[in-house]
Each structure stands twice: as C-alpha cells, then as structure tokens.
Amino acid sequence: AQSVTQLGSHVSVSEGALVLLRCNYSSSVPPYLFWYVQYPNQGLQLLLKYTSAATLVKGINGFEAEFKKSETSFHLTKPSAHMSDAAEYFCAVSDRAGNTDKLIFGTGTRLQVFP
Amino acid sequence: KAGVTQTPRYLIKTRGQQVTLSCSPISGHRSVSWYQQTPGQGLQFLFEYFSETQRNKGNFPGRFSGRQFSNSRSEMNVSTLELGDSALYLCASSLAAGAGGEQFFGPGTRLTVL
Numbered sequence: 001a002q003s004v005t006q007l008g009s010h011v012s013v014s015e016g017a018l019v020l021l022r023c024n025y026s027s028s029v030p031p032y033l034f035w036y037v038q039y040p041n042q043g044l045q046l047l048l049k050y051t052s053a054a055t056l057v058k059g060i061n062g063f064e065a066e067f068k069k070s071e072t073s074f075h076l077t078k079p080s081a082h083m084s085d086a087a088e089y090f091c092a093v094s095d096r097a098g099n100t101d102k103l104i105f106g107t108g109t110r111l112q113v114f115p
Numbered sequence: 116k117a118g119v120t121q122t123p124r125y126l127i128k129t130r131g132q133q134v135t136l137s138c139s140p141i142s143g144h145r146s147v148s149w150y151q152q153t154p155g156q157g158l159q160f161l162f163e164y165f166s167e168t169q170r171n172k173g174n175f176p177g178r179f180s181g182r183q184f185s186n187s188r189s190e191m192n193v194s195t196l197e198l199g200d201s202a203l204y205l206c207a208s209s210l211a212a213g214a215g216g217e218q219f220f221g222p223g224t225r226l227t228v229l
Contacts, residue, residue, distance in 0.1 A: 090158065102214050
C-alpha cells in the first residue's frame, strides 16, 4: 500500500528565504502525487500535482515540486518565502493499488515565515 | 462558480448522540469524498460517493455512514458519538471518481463531542 512521510512537522524561514518542505512516498505502482495547503479555519487547496508527465511540476503561488523516482521524493520548494505562505502543507499520494483509489495524506508540515 | 459548501460549520454534541453533516459539491461534480482531520491521526479518508453509490470506504467503524443524492449533495452520519469523534470533517468534490484528479475541499465542519 502507498504511504507518505513528511519530514519535519514545523519549518521556519525568514521572509525572502528559500522554502523547502520534504515529502517521501512509498508506492508499488506509479503514483499520483499532490501538495495541498491549508490556511487556518479553511479546507485544503491544491498547490500542484504530479501525474507522470514532467518531473518538475509548477504550481500556484510560485511553488514547484520535483518528482525523483530514484529517491522516492516529491519535495516542495519556493525560491522566496512570503508572509502569506504561512500555513500547513500536506503531501498526498493516490492509492490506486487494488482499486481502492483514495488519497493518502502525510502528517503535514506547518510553515512559519518570520519578517 | 460557487465552491464546496459544508453545513453546519460548527457543531457540539454529547456522547451517544448522532450527527448528520452536509456537503454540497461544486456544480457539475459527481464525486464527493469525506475526510476526518484530527491532530493525532491527521487526515484520514472516510468514503467516496459517485453517482449516488459508495465507491470506496476507509477504515472506520460502521457508526460512520454516508449517502449521496441525485443532485450530488452528500450527507455523512455518525451514530453513537464518542469523544474520539471530535474532529474537523472535510468534504471534497471532483469531476471524476477516484483520487487521480483534483479534489476541491470545503471549509469543513468542526465537530466537538462532550
């Protein structure tokens, strides 16, 4: 079965600094991978998704992620953090093994951005 | 286009009661999925409905049930509430069935069980 591990439950960066949120996956079949963001008291919003096309995926709000099969990773990056990026970020993999076909989420990484 | 709406936004119940949560998907979306979000367990898949049929189910007890109507609106019911059922319940809609496409999430219903 598929699984997702997000390294670091909290990440703090200064405004303007590089944002790097780590995600490793385990999958027995080619995965679909997603990054979602959750702002306080809101639902989740899709940042980007990988569906076996280009390995470098560009998303909204300046975020991008690179699929690395050899490292089973799908880390999220943004060159320059903004105060408005402070939120919780979730990596997810679609579990299509055995036709269960559901999203498996990581435990989340809370991003803090300091001025 | 209106987003996914969930009602009510907040709910307080006592142990043993039952509760019904409602989700209205984006117009034209036929798939509705439900998730439970807690600090301890994170986001966990409850079930997915597509065209009024339950298509997938997560590892939750039978106290958790749902249904979908012909207009794609969905309800989730939890019977005999337990303290551990306190959580944010999120609903997500998508055009197609399954987890491969983009799911659009509602703001959630925060359930507190006393």
